[in-house]
Amino acid sequence: MQHNHTIAAVATGEGGAISVIRVSGPEAIPICDKLFLGVNGRELHTQEGYTLLYGTIEPVEGEVVDDVLVSIFRCPFSFTGEDMVEISCHGSTYIKQELMRLLNEAGAKPAGPGEFTLRAFLNGKMDLAQAEAVADLIASDSRGAHDLAMNQMRGGYSDEFRTLRGQLLDLAALLELELDFSEEDVEFADRLKIGELMDQLSARIGRLKESYAWGNVIKNGIPVAIVGSPNVGKSTLLNALLKEDKAMVSDIPGTTRDVIEDVINIRGVQFRFIDTAGIRYTDDTLEAMGIERTRKRMTTASVILFVAEATETVQEIDSKLKSIDWQPRQHTILLLNKADKSPGSTEALKKALEETTGLPVIAISARTGENLEELTAYLYTLAGSAPEGADVIVTNARHFEALSEAYRAIEQAKTALENQLSGDLLAEDIRHVLHHVGTITGDAPTTEDVLGAIFSRFCIGK
Amino acid sequence: MQHNHTIAAVATGEGGAISVIRVSGPEAIPICDKLFLGVNGRELHTQEGYTLLYGTIEPVEGEVVDDVLVSIFRCPFSFTGEDMVEISCHGSTYIKQELMRLLNEAGAKPAGPGEFTLRAFLNGKMDLAQAEAVADLIASDSRGAHDLAMNQMRGGYSDEFRTLRGQLLDLAALLELELDFSEEDVEFADRLKIGELMDQLSARIGRLKESYAWGNVIKNGIPVAIVGSPNVGKSTLLNALLKEDKAMVSDIPGTTRDVIEDVINIRGVQFRFIDTAGIRYTDDTLEAMGIERTRKRMTTASVILFVAEATETVQEIDSKLKSIDWQPRQHTILLLNKADKSPGSTEALKKALEETTGLPVIAISARTGENLEELTAYLYTLAGSAPEGADVIVTNARHFEALSEAYRAIEQAKTALENQLSGDLLAEDIRHVLHHVGTITGDAPTTEDVLGAIFSRFCIGK
Numbered sequence: 001m002q003h004n005h006t007i008a009a010v011a012t013g014e015g016g017a018i019s020v021i022r023v024s025g026p027e028a029i030p031i032c033d034k035l036f037l038g039v040n041g042r043e044l045h046t047q048e049g050y051t052l053l054y055g056t057i058e059p060v061e062g063e064v065v066d067d068v069l070v071s072i073f074r075c076p077f078s079f080t081g082e083d084m085v086e087i088s089c090h091g092s093t094y095i096k097q098e099l100m101r102l103l104n105e106a107g108a109k110p111a112g113p114g115e116f117t118l119r120a121f122l123n124g125k126m127d128l129a130q131a132e133a134v135a136d137l138i139a140s141d142s143r144g145a146h147d148l149a150m151n152q153m154r155g156g157y158s159d160e161f162r163t164l165r166g167q168l169l170d171l172a173a174l175l176e177l178e179l180d181f182s183e184e185d186v187e188f189a190d191r192l193k194i195g196e197l198m199d200q201l202s203a204r205i206g207r208l209k210e211s212y213a214w215g216n217v218i219k220n221g222i223p224v225a226i227v228g229s230p231n232v233g234k235s236t237l238l239n240a241l242l243k244e245d246k247a248m249v250s251d252i253p254g255t256t257r258d259v260i261e262d263v264i265n266i267r268g269v270q271f272r273f274i275d276t277a278g279i280r281y282t283d284d285t286l287e288a289m290g291i292e293r294t295r296k297r298m299t300t301a302s303v304i305l306f307v308a309e310a311t312e313t314v315q316e317i318d319s320k321l322k323s324i325d326w327q328p329r330q331h332t333i334l335l336l337n338k339a340d341k342s343p344g345s346t347e348a349l350k351k352a353l354e355e356t357t358g359l360p361v362i363a364i365s366a367r368t369g370e371n372l373e374e375l376t377a378y379l380y381t382l383a384g385s386a387p388e389g390a391d392v393i394v395t396n397a398r399h400f401e402a403l404s405e406a407y408r409a410i411e412q413a414k415t416a417l418e419n420q421l422s423g424d425l426l427a428e429d430i431r432h433v434l435h436h437v438g439t440i441t442g443d444a445p446t447t448e449d450v451l452g453a454i455f456s457r458f459c460i461g462k
Numbered sequence: 463m464q465h466n467h468t469i470a471a472v473a474t475g476e477g478g479a480i481s482v483i484r485v486s487g488p489e490a491i492p493i494c495d496k497l498f499l500g501v502n503g504r505e506l507h508t509q510e511g512y513t514l515l516y517g518t519i520e521p522v523e524g525e526v527v528d529d530v531l532v533s534i535f536r537c538p539f540s541f542t543g544e545d546m547v548e549i550s551c552h553g554s555t556y557i558k559q560e561l562m563r564l565l566n567e568a569g570a571k572p573a574g575p576g577e578f579t580l581r582a583f584l585n586g587k588m589d590l591a592q593a594e595a596v597a598d599l600i601a602s603d604s605r606g607a608h609d610l611a612m613n614q615m616r617g618g619y620s621d622e623f624r625t626l627r628g629q630l631l632d633l634a635a636l637l638e639l640e641l642d643f644s645e646e647d648v649e650f651a652d653r654l655k656i657g658e659l660m661d662q663l664s665a666r667i668g669r670l671k672e673s674y675a676w677g678n679v680i681k682n683g684i685p686v687a688i689v690g691s692p693n694v695g696k697s698t699l700l701n702a703l704l705k706e707d708k709a710m711v712s713d714i715p716g717t718t719r720d721v722i723e724d725v726i727n728i729r730g731v732q733f734r735f736i737d738t739a740g741i742r743y744t745d746d747t748l749e750a751m752g753i754e755r756t757r758k759r760m761t762t763a764s765v766i767l768f769v770a771e772a773t774e775t776v777q778e779i780d781s782k783l784k785s786i787d788w789q790p791r792q793h794t795i796l797l798l799n800k801a802d803k804s805p806g807s808t809e810a811l812k813k814a815l816e817e818t819t820g821l822p823v824i825a826i827s828a829r830t831g832e833n834l835e836e837l838t839a840y841l842y843t844l845a846g847s848a849p850e851g852a853d854v855i856v857t858n859a860r861h862f863e864a865l866s867e868a869y870r871a872i873e874q875a876k877t878a879l880e881n882q883l884s885g886d887l888l889a890e891d892i893r894h895v896l897h898h899v900g901t902i903t904g905d906a907p908t909t910e911d912v913l914g915a916i917f918s919r920f921c922i923g924k
Contacts, residue, residue: 010478011478011479012475012480012481012482012553013474013481014475015475016474016475016476017473017922017924018473018484018923019475020474020480050516051512052512052514052533053512054512066612086550088482091475092603093602094604094605098605098608116479137552137557138554141554142556143556146556150526150527459477461480462480
């Protein structure tokens with residue numbers, strides 16, 4: 001992976017008053033000097049790191065592209081560990097494009113997704129788990145997701161895995177010792193100690209692996225689909241749920257425009273509503289394609305809120321329910337909407353439906369807000385809860401995979417120990433555990449493919 | 463207009479790896495010091511202006527909101543002329559929102575649109591025309607619009623009006639002189655000189671006023687609607703026009719996502735295509751509302767491309783043309799599409815339609831690209847051209863209004879002079895001219911209402 005050329009990218013979002021363009025690499029400062037004209041003739045290469053200069057981007061004298069503020073960072077005291085320049089310019093589409101064109105012409109290549117963070121990792125500024133947390137931090141839109149990403153980025157998360165790795169290395173050393181002296185019949189005494197150590201490590205890896213269920217909920221939220229015939233009140237329900245949540249959202253100007261619609265936050269857990277407009281229970285093939293798309297999106301939901309009307313019969317509702325096919329892993333809640341319109345008969349209908357369908361049934365009124373609290377409380381229980389006594393929560397699918405592999409290997413080692421298999425087989429298993437735990441922080445060798453997959457998920461400019 | 467409190471706003475756009483939050487005002491540095499924990503315990507208030515510090519936003523020890531880079535600027539050496547702090551943080555929705563909340567809590571008020579630039583103007587960092595150019599510069603998405611805004615922001619534009627104002631003041635002095643000595647019969651000799659001066663000034667103001675037609679085209683582009691029955695090839699035409707232009711658009715990653723779709727650039731002039739999908743020539747009232755909305759959007763177009771098929775008859779096309787109502791100020795071009803399908807008869811149809819409708823008719827093929835160059839050349843002629851010998855181009859509607867008022871007043875003064883009216887009436891007219899020209903740069907007193915109207919068009923954070 002060659003990274004001795006200089007890269008540049010727009011690091012800020014679309015629109016806005018200010019944009020920042022980042023340049024990193026051995027030629028970052030001379031490249032920017034070709035374009036920058038500092039006030040009082042100041043040049044970038046004569047400046048120390050952590051200097052701020054005001055001037056113009058003026059590749060040809062008199063042809064000012066923009067008035068800019070330039071920050072200079074010198075290797076290794078920068079985000080990437082290389083020489084870096086950050087150009088703060090006006091947020092105009094034309095200026096950003098022209099600046100990128102000029103930087104390109106002057107010798108900087110456009111950066112790929114996550115290329116700045118990749119360089120930070122390769123230059124030893126952070127380990128792999130920390131680098132991955134940078135993308136998570138940028139994507140975080142709730143306090144829970146932010147706190148997990150921040151702990152991971154600042155190294156608290158990696159510390160846990162380093163400690164674990166240390167203990168695994170101790171175990172491996174014990175096994176090596178046993179192998180060396182296996183002729184001398186000392187193994188039985190040590191096997192007991194090894195077994196205890198393995199139990200502890202297996203429990204620890206298991207806890208970390210299981211924390212992913214909660215970590216994934218905190219990081220990605222829970223996808224929910226509201227499903228039902230037209231006019232049963234799906235949109236009214238969504239609006240009522242959103243409205244309840246909206247009161248808790250900050251109203252500070254300049255931040256609200258970023259808030260994603262159709263997400264409700266129940267005690268820190270985000271429920272993301274999937275648009276399922278257009279689901280119909282009809283044999284009409286005319287709209288089949290549109291409905292097919294909706295069905296596909298529905299399969300990505302973890303929770304399905306199936307909305308029926310409290311005025312319908314058990315048979316009607318049951319047959320509609322049977323007409324949609326869901327996955328076994330999807331939690332389905334049956335909602336009897338417009339319960340305020342037939343208060344007398346709703347309770348009986350609810351009981352009958354619970355019996356017939358085996359699903360949890362809640363009678364609500366999206367219009368009056370009746371029982372919406374019961375619904376949100378029920379949704380919250382589906383999120384699970386934070387694992388007890390776990391300081392570190394795994395949020396990353398790659399880490400979960402690595403932990404699953406490590407867990408399989410340590411369980412195998414335990415069985416080998418129980419079956420009195422020889423020490424070298426045990427040592428082989430423990431090496432596997434070590435390898436998988438090591439890939440999380442990048443302490444074990446990582447292939448270019450893995451790095452490519454990790455950083456391609458990043459945004460450009462980071 | 464009170465501006466001694468401290469303001470804060472997110473200055474960068476949505477998304478992106480980095481966000482920048484700006485804080486300006488007398489308390490900017492102490493407010494940020496409450497939240498910032500610098501590496502090695504460094505505090506902001508001990509630092510000089512143009513300093514860059516690395517550290518954390520950590521209002522409560524151990525609760526890190528983000529790792530940040532902070533730039534410090536000291537009054538008057540900042541954009542606003544006040545103490546300023548720029549916090550460069552990760553571009554997460556949560557972090558931006560939390561930082562704004564913390565700054566608010568620490569005493570900074572959320573900034574209104576353009577409030578930073580308003581302060582720069584009020585603190586004498588720039589005149590009013592320069593302040594207005596900041597918003598134009600940020601909005602610029604073509605080289606032409608950029609160059610005009612940049613010249614205006616850097617003061618070249620204001621120089622023109624200062625020179626003009628100087629000449630008007632000379633004229634006013636001459637008139638005062640005449641008033642003082644009016645008893646002494648010196649006026650006739652001076653009247654000739656005054657007449658010459660007025661002619662020169664009137665011509666100059668007239669030229670500036672007229673430059674607005676071109677300035678407006680460069681700044682805002684020309685809105686174009688493609689209109690016609692379904693399936694005549696409207697989308698194919700738009701795609702063909704866009705595709706021709708796309709080749710000229712830079713392909714540098716990170717910039718293209720900002721490029722606005724459906725804009726074609728013909729020799730520096732932007733033609734902005736208005737979506738008119740759904741226009742039908744039918745009496746069916748079912749879709750009336752949708753069509754009504756399209757019709758409304760159509761009225762905002764300066765140019766209408768009416769697409770018909772070369773296989774239709776003169777009567778069919780003419781009756782469709784008559785069924786849509788356009789404004790007299792709209793240029794309409796009749797396009798005969800699919801000309802490649804009936805090459806023999808198209809020329810005769812074109813001639814007949816030119817005669818019947820009085821409109822320019824171009825036979826094209828959106829599919830093969832036939833005659834598209836003729837169409838773009840014709841569109842370009844509709845844009846007009848840069849006024850000859852004009853260094854300064856007016857792009858601002860407020861400036862155009864002021865120049866129109868100034869022109870009226872100077873023409874009135876000329877008539878007064880011709881009619882041998884007394885010097886004090888002439889002086890009154892010239893005072894009007896001076897006032898209107900002065901409002902452009904803010905040299906004449908500006909009301910809060912006018913300032914409010916100017917800066918409310920800005921984005922937040924600038």
